[in-house]
Structure formats: C-alpha cells, structure tokens
Amino acid sequence: MNRRWMKLGVAATILMLAAPAHAAADPALAKRVLLRSVAFKTVEGEGQVPKLADYYASVLKDAGFADADITITPIGETATLAATLKGSDPKLKPLLMIGHMDVVAADRRDWTRDPFVAVEENGYIFGRGAEDNKYDVAMMVTTLAQLKRDGFKPRRTVILLLSGDEETQMATTRALAQKYKNAELLLNGDGGGGLIGEDGKPALFQLQAGEKTYADFEIAITDAGGHSSAPTATNPIYRLAKVLDRIASYQFAPMANELTRASMRAGSRRIAGEAGAAMARYAANPQDAEAAAVLSSKPELVGQIRTTCVATMLSGGHALNALPQRATVSVNCRIFPGVSIESVKAELTKVIADDSATITTLGEPLASDASPLRKDVIAAVTKAVQARYPGLEVTPSMISGATDSLYFRASDVPSYGVSSLFQKASDGFAHGLNERVPVDGIPGALQQWDIMLKMLSK
Incomplete structure (x- = not known):
C-alpha cells in the first residue's frame, strides 16, 4: 500500500471505498517498465525509438492486446505507436492519451551516472528521460495493460499514442495529429503535474490547458559596405542597434482568456504581497494597467499576460577592416494563444520602424488556441488528484514551451497536460544533468491515470 494512504486517514479511506471496482495497475511492473525504458538511447539519430516501441508493444501484448490493436509506424529513423482499447459505442469519438518516447541528448562525461543505465538510488530512479517523458509513458502503458487484464470495457474507445521526435522535429506528432484529429479530447502525460513543497507536502496540481506559440523571426539590414577608414551613416550595425532598442522597450498589449484568468485567481491565493494582489486584480479586470505593470515586471509572470519577443542571436559584419554589408538579429517570440503569427510579425514590423529592414519568419511555426476548461475534464482530474x-487544489495553467498538444489543439482536439508526476521543484532536472524521478509516487501515479481514464471514457 502507498504509505501516503496510511498518513491521510479517514478522508483517504472514504475515497478508496468510492474508487472504481478494479485496482490500479501493479507498481512493481510500472517501475520495471520505467527502468527498462531508460535503457533505450532514444536520442535523435540513434534509431532506438522503434525498438522502444516494440518493447512497449510487448508489455501490452502480454496483457492481452491483439496484434491488430497495436500499430507501430516507422517515420524516418523514428516511429509512432498507437494502442487501441476498443469502446462499446462506436458513435463516440475516442479518448486519446499521449506521451513521447524520444529524449534529449546526454553526455556521459558530464553525468554522475551513465544517463542510459537506469539506477534506483536513495528513493529515486536516475536516467535520461526518466522525467521527460518516460515516467508518464511507463504509467500510461502499465495502466492500459491493467485495464486490458481486468477486462475493462469503456464506452468510448481509448487510444494510447506515443510520438518519436517531440524533442526535435515533431514529424511524428504531426502525423498522429492528422490521423487522430477527430478525437473527443487528448490527455498528455508531458504537461501539467504536481508540485511537492520542500517540506515534503503536496502544494498544487497544474492542469495544463494552453501553450504559447513559438516563433522565430530574423531581422536583417544590408548596405553596400566599404572601407573601414571611410565610415558612413548607413552602417547596418548602427541601424540594427536602433532597431534593438525599439524592440527592447516595446511591450505587446496585455491579454487574458478563460485559462489565464483562472490561473491568476488560483495563483493569487498562494502568492503573497504585491504580485499576489496584482494577480487577483488582473483576473478580475484584465484592463487594470497597474496590475499588468506589476505582473510584467516579474520574469516568471510576464509571459502569462502578453506576447513576448526577445532578441536571442546577433550577427554582423564580415571583416575587421571593412564596413559591414549585413547585420542580423534573431528574435524569439512566445505568442499568446489565439493570436496569429502573421499579426505578431506585422506588429514587429511597425516596432522596427525601418523600411530598409527585412523581417523573415524562420521555419514553419504553428499557432494554436487554448483548450476550454471542460467540466468533465476538471472533474476527472480533480477526483484523480x-x-x-x-x-x-487543481490549478489551470499555460506554459511558454511546446508539447505534442500543440498539433492536436491546432486540429481542434481539446488537449490537457495531466502528468501524474509529483515532485519537488529542486528535483526537476528534465533536459539537465542527473535527471531523476521519485519512486514512491508510482502507486499514486497509476491510480491517477486509472481514475482519469475510467471517468472520461464512460
């Protein structure tokens, strides 16, 4: 039994008695799946993602899934996996859950332990991808396997999707979103999650329902150049410096939506002082300029209320003794949900205020709006947590990064980050050295997925 239940007393007992008939999945199996998962070096270029997909398929087949219920699709050197637990009502749109099998690179010379040899030590499992995102993938795979063993028959079909390049190109994510764009909703194990205070007590659970759009622009200024002994007023570096000053001093208009207002209200109850008061006022009235100014002065909060654009890379000139012929700056923007990329580009063009400058969108960024705070999702997540x-408390949240949810939201599939991982802020090492996850959270994580899937698939 999870030790937490022994500590939580009567309230926990009541909740356990009201739980679904079947118990959650086996924590020992989930831990074995996680440990085995970390051993696959699923970084870009290693060709290991299809092998990990085969391993997950074997776990599901051992639980009774038929070959026809599991599809592994190669895409380049990576792959996707789809596992289907068929529902009794074919008229209902499917419930999706998603995670990613790939991980970012890790250099053995920098790590205390081999990043691709999972180690259980001092109550943690160490290894690259342990947190991002193999913990929740292992929980989802193990939960789905248990539901199959139990003979659980959902009304709504449940489909587990695993992408293979979320950390890089997201080609597998795009393919999955295109194929499953007619789904009812998506639960993402790579978003949201629980925070444990440094005192060991649970602090909050974040339900991630929105992501800001990521977009990069390059601003370039050119000139004929010349000899450095004959300076001119058209020096591209000087002109670009003026452009940078304008960008640095500019702020996009404050914005709010259902998600951010709910997040601000919840945050105001936890954060004391000026910032907490400003959050409460802004949630009540997004036109409160003073509240917006306070929030904008906080780097951790400014992104929650407006689009942000910041210079990140600079280049100029071609020789020490020549006038520059070209100067460029890369500007990274995190765009508020629902705002188009083109409108931000147009606004930047006005801010630049230099007709000789060109602004180019880099890559193929994709915009998506926030997902609605659906009552059924909130109810299921709240009960599970x-x-x-x-x-x-379950707190709605928006992040500045991007997950697989991006492509599903863009396809009008409501998507929610509901990671079952609870950890201290000081234990968060995703993408960093000595990545780790706490072992004692596994039973509760399995229970969380079990409750969410049963409630939302009925």
Whole structure:
C-alpha cells in the first residue's frame, strides 16, 4: 500500500471505498517498465525509438492486446505507436492519451551516472528521460495493460499514442495529429503535474490547458559596405542597434482568456504581497494597467499576460577592416494563444520602424488556441488528484514551451497536460544533468491515470 494512504486517514479511506471496482495497475511492473525504458538511447539519430516501441508493444501484448490493436509506424529513423482499447459505442469519438518516447541528448562525461543505465538510488530512479517523458509513458502503458487484464470495457474507445521526435522535429506528432484529429479530447502525460513543497507536502496540481506559440523571426539590414577608414551613416550595425532598442522597450498589449484568468485567481491565493494582489486584480479586470505593470515586471509572470519577443542571436559584419554589408538579429517570440503569427510579425514590423529592414519568419511555426476548461475534464482530474492528496487544489495553467498538444489543439482536439508526476521543484532536472524521478509516487501515479481514464471514457 502507498504509505501516503496510511498518513491521510479517514478522508483517504472514504475515497478508496468510492474508487472504481478494479485496482490500479501493479507498481512493481510500472517501475520495471520505467527502468527498462531508460535503457533505450532514444536520442535523435540513434534509431532506438522503434525498438522502444516494440518493447512497449510487448508489455501490452502480454496483457492481452491483439496484434491488430497495436500499430507501430516507422517515420524516418523514428516511429509512432498507437494502442487501441476498443469502446462499446462506436458513435463516440475516442479518448486519446499521449506521451513521447524520444529524449534529449546526454553526455556521459558530464553525468554522475551513465544517463542510459537506469539506477534506483536513495528513493529515486536516475536516467535520461526518466522525467521527460518516460515516467508518464511507463504509467500510461502499465495502466492500459491493467485495464486490458481486468477486462475493462469503456464506452468510448481509448487510444494510447506515443510520438518519436517531440524533442526535435515533431514529424511524428504531426502525423498522429492528422490521423487522430477527430478525437473527443487528448490527455498528455508531458504537461501539467504536481508540485511537492520542500517540506515534503503536496502544494498544487497544474492542469495544463494552453501553450504559447513559438516563433522565430530574423531581422536583417544590408548596405553596400566599404572601407573601414571611410565610415558612413548607413552602417547596418548602427541601424540594427536602433532597431534593438525599439524592440527592447516595446511591450505587446496585455491579454487574458478563460485559462489565464483562472490561473491568476488560483495563483493569487498562494502568492503573497504585491504580485499576489496584482494577480487577483488582473483576473478580475484584465484592463487594470497597474496590475499588468506589476505582473510584467516579474520574469516568471510576464509571459502569462502578453506576447513576448526577445532578441536571442546577433550577427554582423564580415571583416575587421571593412564596413559591414549585413547585420542580423534573431528574435524569439512566445505568442499568446489565439493570436496569429502573421499579426505578431506585422506588429514587429511597425516596432522596427525601418523600411530598409527585412523581417523573415524562420521555419514553419504553428499557432494554436487554448483548450476550454471542460467540466468533465476538471472533474476527472480533480477526483484523480484528490484520491492521492485529499483537498489538493487543481490549478489551470499555460506554459511558454511546446508539447505534442500543440498539433492536436491546432486540429481542434481539446488537449490537457495531466502528468501524474509529483515532485519537488529542486528535483526537476528534465533536459539537465542527473535527471531523476521519485519512486514512491508510482502507486499514486497509476491510480491517477486509472481514475482519469475510467471517468472520461464512460
């Protein structure tokens, strides 16, 4: 039994008695799946993602899934996996859950332990991808396997999707979103999640329902150049410096939506002082300029209320003794949900205020809006989380990065980050050295996925 239940007393007992008939999946199996997963070096270029997909398929087949219910699709050197638990009502759109099998690179010389040899030590499992995202993938695979063993028959078909290049090109994500764009909703194990305070007590659970759009622009200024002994007023570096000053001093208009206002309200109850008061006022009235100014002065909060654009890379000139012929700057923008990339580009063009400058969109960024705060999703997530930690608040959130949810939201599939991982902020090492996850959270994580899937697939 999870030790947390022994500590939580009568309230926990009531929740357990009200739980679904079948127990959650086996924590020992989930831990074995996680440990085995880390051993696959699923970084870009290694060709290991299809092998990991085969391993997950074997776990599901051992639980009774038929070959026809599992599809592994190669895409370049990586792959996707789709596993289907068929529902009884074919008229209902499917419930999707998603995670990613790939991980970012890790250099053995920098790590205390081999990043691709999972180690259980001092209550943690160490290894690249342990947190991002193999923990929740292992929980989802193990939960789905248990549902199959139990003979669980959902009304709504449940489909587990695993992408293979979320950390890089997201080609597998695009393919999955295109194929499953008619789904009812998506639960993403690579978003949201629980925070444990440094005192060991649960602090909050974040339900991630929106992501800011990522877009890069390059601003370039050119000139004929010449000899450095004959300076001119058209020096591209000087002109670009003026452009940078304008960008640095510019702020996009404050914005709000259902998600960010709910997040601000919740945050105001936890954060004391000026910032907390400003969050409460802004949630009540996004036109409150003073509240917006306070929030914009906080690097951790400014992105929650407006689009942000910042210079990130600079280049100019071609020789020490020549006037520059070209100067460029890369500007990274995190765009508020629902705002188009082209409108931000147009606004930047006005801010630049230099007709001789060119602004180019880099790559193929994709915009998506926030997902609605659906009552059924909030109810299921709240019940699942509070089964682990009675009374714990579920807080809607928006992130500045991007996950697989991006492409599903863009296809009008409501998507929600509901990671079952609870950890301290000081234990968060995703993409960093000595990545790790706490072992004692596995039973609760399995219970969380079990409750969410049963409630939302009925």
